[in-house]
Amino acid sequence: MINTIELEKRWLRYKTKIYRSLFFIIFFILAIPYLSYYLFQQYTLIIAKEKSISKVEREGKPMSLKDEFVPKIENKVENVNDVVLAPSIPIIDFNNEKQIDNRIAEKKKIEQKRVKEKKMEQEKAEKSRLEKKQAYHQRIAKRRALKRKRALEKKLLKKKSLEKKLSEKSLPRKRKLIKAKGSSALTSRDLGVVSHTNIDRKESKKITFHTTSNNYMPIMKRKFEQNKNAREAILIAKAYYKAGNYVESEKWALVANNLDKNSEESWFLFAKSKAKLGKKREALKILISYHKKTKSPQAKELIDKIQSRSI
Amino acid sequence: MKFFYIYLLFSLSVFASNLSDIYKLYEKQEYEKGCDYGEKYYTKNIDNENYLTFYGLSCLETNSISRLAQPMVKLGGSRELRETASYFATILLQKQLMKQFLIDGKELGNLRLPKTDFVLSRIFNLFVKKEYSIKKDIYILVDKEKQDIRYEVYIKEHNKNRNYMIIDIYQNDKFTKRYQYN
Numbered sequence: 001m002i003n004t005i006e007l008e009k010r011w012l013r014y015k016t017k018i019y020r021s022l023f024f025i026i027f028f029i030l031a032i033p034y035l036s037y038y039l040f041q042q043y044t045l046i047i048a049k050e051k052s053i054s055k056v057e058r059e060g061k062p063m064s065l066k067d068e069f070v071p072k073i074e075n076k077v078e079n080v081n082d083v084v085l086a087p088s089i090p091i092i093d094f095n096n097e098k099q100i101d102n103r104i105a106e107k108k109k110i111e112q113k114r115v116k117e118k119k120m121e122q123e124k125a126e127k128s129r130l131e132k133k134q135a136y137h138q139r140i141a142k143r144r145a146l147k148r149k150r151a152l153e154k155k156l157l158k159k160k161s162l163e164k165k166l167s168e169k170s171l172p173r174k175r176k177l178i179k180a181k182g183s184s185a186l187t188s189r190d191l192g193v194v195s196h197t198n199i200d201r202k203e204s205k206k207i208t209f210h211t212t213s214n215n216y217m218p219i220m221k222r223k224f225e226q227n228k229n230a231r232e233a234i235l236i237a238k239a240y241y242k243a244g245n246y247v248e249s250e251k252w253a254l255v256a257n258n259l260d261k262n263s264e265e266s267w268f269l270f271a272k273s274k275a276k277l278g279k280k281r282e283a284l285k286i287l288i289s290y291h292k293k294t295k296s297p298q299a300k301e302l303i304d305k306i307q308s309r310s311i
Numbered sequence: 312m313k314f315f316y317i318y319l320l321f322s323l324s325v326f327a328s329n330l331s332d333i334y335k336l337y338e339k340q341e342y343e344k345g346c347d348y349g350e351k352y353y354t355k356n357i358d359n360e361n362y363l364t365f366y367g368l369s370c371l372e373t374n375s376i377s378r379l380a381q382p383m384v385k386l387g388g389s390r391e392l393r394e395t396a397s398y399f400a401t402i403l404l405q406k407q408l409m410k411q412f413l414i415d416g417k418e419l420g421n422l423r424l425p426k427t428d429f430v431l432s433r434i435f436n437l438f439v440k441k442e443y444s445i446k447k448d449i450y451i452l453v454d455k456e457k458q459d460i461r462y463e464v465y466i467k468e469h470n471k472n473r474n475y476m477i478i479d480i481y482q483n484d485k486f487t488k489r490y491q492y493n
Binding site for chain 2: 083084087088097098100101140
């Protein structure tokens with residue numbers, strides 16, 4: 001029978017032998033570089049120490065390596081002296097300080113002066129700017145006032161001219177009726193008046209034209225009967241009034257008024273005709289009631305005229 | 312015009328030398344005023360080392376010892392001024408270390424800091440030498456050189472974050488002066 005235990009032992013020995021040799025090989029591979037590096041460092045240290053020793057020996061002070069690297073701390077502490085500190089109070093030269101003070105003060109004075117001047121200049125500039133602004137504003141205000149004045153004058157003038165026109169309208173025209181010519185052609189006698197040789201050219205002459213004809217009334221009346229227009233009735237009343245036929249004028253004014261109650265002219269003609277006929281109170285009554293209703297300034301004017309008996 | 316003269320007078324007084332003013336205050340021993348004045352015109356006289364010296368010396372005699380740091384860092388134009396700067400720095404350091412010792416119990420051990428003639432410095436050296444006795448949380452120190460003078464040092468709690476270190480000085484058992492450092 002085979003002895004297995006003995007065989008196993010032999011096998012184990014064989015294996016350990018193999019592994020041991022492998023371990024040694026790996027160990028040497030790893031250890032050799034480290035070992036060589038360590039040895040190199042040690043060698044350089046030894047060389048450095050040898051150099052320093054030889055230097056000390058050269059200076060005539062032989063010293064052992066041991067002495068150099070072990071400091072004697074206790075001896076050192078005993079030999080240290082106490083440091084005593086004291087403040088030193090500075091000596092001040094007051095004359096010099098005064099001079100410095102004066103210099104500083106002068107400097108500051110100059111600076112202040114400069115600042116003041118600058119400020120004044122700024123103020124001046126500001127003042128002039130303000131003045132300019134004020135002048136500009138004044139100029140604008142003046143211009144505006146002038147414009148306003150002109151506009152007012154214009155307005156007044158307009159008003160005056162209007163008033164003038166109205167007064168002209170309201171004034172009774174002079175009864176300067178020229179008899180119309182029968183024929184349209186002018187005679188040599190009529191022309192002779194125009195061909196006057198001694199005409200003063202500088203003198204301005206007011207020429208008033210009056211258009212009328214003998215058959216004016218019948219034409220107008222016919223027209224009125226056709227149209228039944230208030231305007232035509234007023235024109236007829238006007239014509240009668242101008243001709244001095246106040247009864248007819250009153251009648252036609254009433255007709256016109258019946259057709260158009262808002263026609264101012266019909267009211268006025270009616271009142272004026274009444275006044276001319278001596279019925280001033282009635283005329284005033286009518287006008288006052290009309291004035292109350294319409295607040296017409298022309299009615300007021302007419303009232304005043306009737307009251308002052310200028311009609 | 313009247314107002315202009317008043318203004319001029321005022322401006323001249325404003326621009327007068329700060330050095331002569333602080334010197335006068337120091338001479339009159341008005342240290343509190345001198346210290347406040349020094350702080351007020353510090354930036355204006357930052358390069359005037361004489362002014363800074365008087366500023367520091369004035370503050371040294373007051374409770375505002377922390378203000379010493381301001382002139383301390385700026386002094387150094389001459390040998391004397393450098394020494395003055397070190398003097399201020401030493402006193403400040405000693406104050407801080409003493410506070411640490413009194414509040415946190417940090418040992419001063421064998422510290423060898425420069426010596427000065429200032430009270431705080433003398434007390435610090437006594438603490439280093441452990442020449443003190445404790446009575447109800449008050450450290451009592453007697454200077455060997457000046458036997459008649461007794462110092463009492465203790466911490467006074469102001470609030471949670473701030474503690475004051477009090478130094479009471481007695482001469483022949485008579486209270487003479489108190490320093491109160493924050």
